[in-house]
Amino acid sequence: MSDLWRLDVKGLLNLCWSNLTNSTRVWICRKDLELAIDSTCVELRDLRDSWRRLEDEVLSLTKGAEILQFELKAKGDKIIADYKKxxxxxxxxxxxxxxxxxxxxxxxxxxxxxxxxDPFAKEDPFAEWPEDANVRMEAS
Structure with missing residues (x-):
């Protein structure tokens, strides 16, 4: 592990931040954080609005589905009863x-x-016989 190549981090940082004072660094970080917080708050507000809209939509769709189900049951029972009659x-x-x-x-x-x-009777069971004419049948 001691043979690993070491990077001089302080040297790189000194090159990037050499002309800034400590107070300037704090103000820049603070401004970056305030921008990040503002954008996060806006995003949070948008997400809450979307959440409310979706909840309202789910509620209205649920009510609509219940109404349609009730109507379908009422109409379906009536249609089935009419058809059976x-x-x-x-x-x-x-x-x-x-x-x-x-x-x-x-x-x-x-x-x-x-x-x-080889039965003893070789008659066609579906042939019409004269005695069949005496049997009363309803014609459909």
Missing amino acids: SRGFQSGLEMMGQVTYEFRYRVALERFRAKYP
Whole structure:
């Protein structure tokens, strides 16, 4: 460590500050510090103003979101209730029930055919027969 090169700091400082007195150095440092403090105070004031504006904006956005959420819930419930009362919804439910019934019937029929490959009746289950005409069905 003693072999390290040493820089003569006093010599450099004496060259830079040689024509200044001690009181001048204090005044220059004081002016620099006052400028730094003034700029920091201005920046702090600007940041506080920005903070207040952002808090106000967050508060207004939160209130707006709550109002919109309430309106959406009120309108959404009404729209859903109106749709459920409509004929389209009712016919859709009927169609779903019919499709489910036909699908289950076909699954049962295919299982029956798989279990009994050569059944005694070879009729088409979906063909119309004269006795079907007597069954009353609503047309949609």
